[in-house]
Amino acid sequence: MDVKARDCVPNVQQSSEEDHMELKRGPWTVEEDFKLIDYIATHGEGRWNSLARCAGLNRSGKSCRLRWLNYLRPDVRRGNITLQEQLLILELHSRWGNRWSKIAQHLPGRTDNEIKNYWRTRVQKQAKQLKCDVNSKQFKDTMRYLWMPRLVERIQAATAASTTAVTAASTTTLTSVVGTGQTVSGDDRLGGAQVTSSSYTLENSSTTAASSDSFGTQVSPVSDFTDYYSSSNNISINNPNPNCLEATQDLSGNYYNHGLDFQSLEQNNPWLDTIDASNNLFNAEDFYFLQQQFNFTM
DNA sequence: AAGGGCACCAACCGCCTGTAA
DNA sequence: ATTACAGGCGGTTGGTGCCCT
Known part of the structure; x- marks a missing residue:
């Protein structure tokens, strides 16, 4: 028609x-x-x-x-922002700024409005809590050299966890998502499929005891966006500019930790007690790292 | 139980751009 | 070349529901 x-x-x-x-x-x-x-x-x-x-x-x-x-629109993708999507949003925003529609083009099914809302409610909130401007170099560096690598680590952990639970060939389809502990529930308003995460959180996926979800949200261990990243130690992204993830190429996490033993630092640093790690972009160890790097004063 | 604060998100607003007449 | 209109975009607002005191 x-x-x-x-x-x-x-x-x-x-x-x-x-x-x-x-x-x-x-x-x-x-x-x-x-x-x-x-x-x-x-x-x-x-x-x-x-x-x-x-x-x-x-x-x-x-x-x-x-x-x-x-x-x-039938292809609107609803539900929680996945780790991969979070990473992609951060990366693309660092390149293009508030070009929401342009960013949304790289996240199939996500709308510019949704991404914009995500940015304002989650990312800007964290900048506010850190008492720095979201557009400052300080905060951008924080995202690039701390937050994004941490996300990559968590994606890796989540991928590893899901690989053990799911058969090899089925990591990116909705069917496999159902098989890894998520549910697909009907959209009771319009009959469209709505994917919801039933049990997976970043607490599960984190590699450290104190880590929590960067945003306090539930995320999916696997998603349609797996296509953006390879499962090897080097990220590849279906993006015209292969340099766009230059800061997060190394998925080992060691480099980005800068040799710090976060867990021991955390245990011996009463300053960290003041930080609400449960609902922040950065967890306690991240805040310590921030303090080291940027001489933040809380 | 109530209400105040907060987070989230759908929807609106105003401006800008592209295009057809 | 000009004008009017449609569509797109980023910023902002307001409603709703949840959580905490």
Whole structure:
């Protein structure tokens, strides 16, 4: 079906009447969602203003477009941001800044809005807690030389854990995700599949006793984004610029630890007691490292 | 149990750009 | 070349639910 919304010629009188009607705003109802889905299924997307009228939605074209792209589109990927996605977001943001849509293009199924929200609620929060600007070199270096390598370590750990549990050939498909302790639950609103993590957290995947999820979120041990990384000790990424992960090439973790024995440092450093490691981007050992590197004052 | 604070995220807003007339 | 409109984008807001006191 290739009939576009532009083919719909709205009734002039009706259009005129609607011009005087206040366009509806705020949360979408199930009925509105179905109207939009039905219309797009029949006529396709595009020409959002006329689409809104023709579909009988008292909404702005922009509102319809946003609702479709960010929520109703069948390939929208919902659920927790995986470790791989976190790493990719950090890397791409370091390259492109707040170019959310561009970043989103490299995370299939994720919307720019979702990535933007993730950045603001998680990453900026951490910068705030560290009392530094999210755009400062200090914080960027922190991300690049501490946080991202830590993520890589955790991805490695998670990959290793999942490899033992799953047969070799099935690491990237939804089927395999189900097989490794995650659940696929129906989206009760629209019937789309929604992947949720049932039990896996970074506490499980961490290589150190004190480590916790960088963000306090549940993450998936494997994901569709496994394709972005090889399982070898060198990351490869399907990206035009192979240098984009230059700071995280070595997955051994040793180099990035700079020889510090984090666990012993942590045990002997009362300063670390003040840090809430459970819900921070950085855990206690990371904070110690930060202090060493950037002379942070808390 | 209540309410205050907080995190998350859907949705809106305003500006910019591209394109067709 | 100009103008009007549609679409895209980044920033911001407001509602909701959860957690803590």
